[in-house]
Amino acid sequence: MVCPLPCASLCMLSSFNIEQRRSSHISSKPISESPKTELFRKFNSPFELKQVHTLVIKTGMPISDLPLSRVASVCARTPSFPYAQQIFQQVDQPETFIWNSCLRDFAESDSPFDAILLFYQIRRYNVLPDSFTCSFVLKACVRLQYLFHGRIIHAFVEKLGLQLNLVLLNVIVHLYASCGRINDAILLFDKMPQRDVVTWNTMITQLVKMGDIDSAYKMFVQMPDRNLRSWTAMIAGFVQCGKPKEGIALFTKMEEVGLKPNEVTVVAVLAACADVGALDLGRRIHDYSDKRGFTRNIHISNTLIDMYIKCGCLKASCDVFKNMKERTIVSWSAMIQGLAIHGKAKEALELFSEMIYTGMKPNGVTFLGLLNACSHMGLINEGRSFFASMTKDYGIIPCIEHYGCMVDLLSRAGLLEEAHELIEQMPIKPNAAVWGALLGGCKVHKNIEMAEIAMRHLHELDPLNDGYYVVLSNIYSEAKKWEDAAKVRKMMRNRGLKRQLVGVQLLLAGREKLALVFGLINTPPGETIRIFKNLRVCEDCHASFKLISSIVKREIVVRDRNRFHCFKDGYCSCKDYW
DNA sequence: CTAGGGTTAG
CATH class of the missing domain: 1.25.40 (Serine Threonine Protein Phosphatase 5, Tetratricopeptide repeat)
Structure with a gap:
């Protein structure tokens, strides 16, 4: 991670002349529409800024109509800060307020580094910073994982006497923890004169990210008040740490407390259902999501697809996929992977073609699904050609x-x-x-x-x-x-x-058959039986299941470590290739 | 209402 010194960042501002020369002929390029309007929106250099400024003065347009963030971004990168300052001082708003809005835009933009540059300019030209100034530039530090600048801003916050501002302290705790300095975060957390639910939630989430689910849960238990976000963070935490059962247990508790899940909670719970194969709960959450209109949310539909796939309901996941008005690469990749592990290699490949046809760009995960499809069905040439194509045609480096x-x-x-x-x-x-x-x-x-x-x-x-x-x-x-x-x-x-080498296999074989018998007794005739196991299905069971499926005229779906086996009428969806 | 915390595919 690049972490230049503040003075170094100021040195970067000396590209003024080059920029001016490079862009001075932009305005002479033939532009469709009105060249002036174009320039008004897109000016990139102080030179063009002056042209725009002139335009504003000539037409008598109010100066506040200038795109102020644009002005700031031009001036953040060049020594023209005072020029922007002049303009801002003519706007009917406090100067700090305007710089703050620009900082906010930069901090949330694709190049949060602009916020850091602008912050140092603000300091250099003695604009009076306030707590908002700090919070925006801290946000940029968090996004960039710039611990170095973060520490400087932290010191600056203290210097300004803002060390009691809870919001700022929360961001700083977030910054230290997310930069891997969990101990610094805890130190600050312990000496904070007061904490609110956000402070606790931040700690919980960051502890989870470090993989320390136990400490996270301790804090969850310890915190004085819990809101929906606390519960959601903790449920998601359990899922992320590979403890979906605990996640579901916590969700049940949350419902007992009387809290209703929102969209984010639903995503986390569905992910937990997917991991443990909790189809009943998954279906209930699906109903609930439909009732509350959550299914329009792409995240939720994506997670529903994944949940149904991992619970062995390929059909239900296809339905969700088909009903989506908009899809992301996650939707497509999940569906392709789903078809793959259900042994529908041909359909997976067709879906990929359809995806390309719609103009969606595949990513690395999409290709994992495709390679999986080829692998499960023994499509060697197709697999080789996808592997070559991912780099050649899409520039994706295989991992x-x-x-x-x-x-x-x-x-x-x-x-x-x-x-x-x-x-x-x-x-x-x-x-x-x-x-x-x-x-x-x-x-x-x-x-x-x-x-x-x-x-x-x-x-x-x-x-x-x-x-x-x-x-x-x-x-x-x-x-x-x-x-x-x-x-x-x-x-x-x-x-x-x-x-015990021999004993283990026998025991597992016995368990699978036991599960099947149990399923046959406890479900109405004709209903699909679903069996989950955490290892590979053994050959002996595989053969028995094929036979039993034709005798009892039922579908038997077995989820093993890698894929699904759908037994029907004496055949398995894996076509015995697994 | 100028600021802070929770989410999906391998």
Whole structure:
């Protein structure tokens, strides 16, 4: 992160002459419409500003009609500050007020750095700053994660005697915490003479961002008053920290207290439902959202799509998607990924074409969905061509997850050498997921040599994960290499990994079937049965489910770690490729 | 009403 000294930022203002010369011929360029109107809106240099100013004076237009932020932004970057000051002093508003509005615009713009520049100019030319001035420039510091400037402004706040202003202190707490200085934030929090619900909410959110959900919850319990935002922040916090069950439990408590969820709460709760597969609650929230008109909110529809997908209701997610009047890349990517994990590769690819046709630009996540689709259905050539196209046609640099998908795609298809080559030549250091994908392929295609290569890396990258040892041991066992299998088990024991290799699989297999029987007894005939598990479905269960689905004439949807299996009339949506 | 806190796809 660039964090120039304040004096350095002032030095940057010396580009005045270059800018003036570069832009002086803009006005002589042929412009459609009225060139003067164009100039009035878009002037970019002090030179053009003077032209506009002249225009204002000539036409007798009130000076307050000038786009003041434009004036300020031109002058923030050049030594023409006094010129803008002159103009502002003729406007029928306090000068500080106008500079503050400009600061606010800059702080919220795409280049918040302008606010920092302008702030130092304001200081230099002795405009009297107030608490609003500080709050806007602090906001820019937060957005830019400029701790250095933030500390300067903090000191400045004290110098101005504003150290008791609660709003400012809240922003400063936010600044320190969001810049990773949680201890500074806590220090300030502890010595604040008073705190309000915003102070507490800020701490909770930032603690969650640091991954410290326990401290966040302690504060949530400890705080004197909680508003809807406090509850929402805490629910979202649980979801973000991978504790969706706790999130749902807290939501239930919130309802008991009598608070009604708003749009943001709904997004967080739906995300929790998606993670644990709480379809009933998800449907209830969907109803509620419809009643309150929340479904027009794109965030909510996007999250609904995701929730239905992860709960195994592809149809319901399609309905939400179709009913959306506007869609973002998140909507499309979620839907493509949804089709992919439900084994509808063809539909996923078609949806992608449709998306491109509407002019929506894909991003990295979109391609993850596409590669997933290809991977689950063994579409090797399509996968290769998407992987090439993402960079070539859309300028998206593949990240580790994309490589993981490609390795998965090639390995599943038995192209273990090609997968290994891809890993060897990828520009990022491969992680455990990448080598794990290769190992998975080695199991399916019974390649012991390659499995050993993958294992050497996994051993190093993720030594405490017993799952890989289990896979390797199984590969040896299947090849009847009992001694090697025993060696792996010994290795696990030496590392203190105690999982019972054979017992685990049997137990899980039993559980899946038990879940199915339970579902058959407890649901009306004909209704879809949904089973969730946190590992991969084993081959034995997969075969049984196909059979049972045709006998009882019911759909059985199983969510495993990676995807969905929809069993119907003796067939599975994965077409046995998984 | 010139300022501060909570949200989605992998």
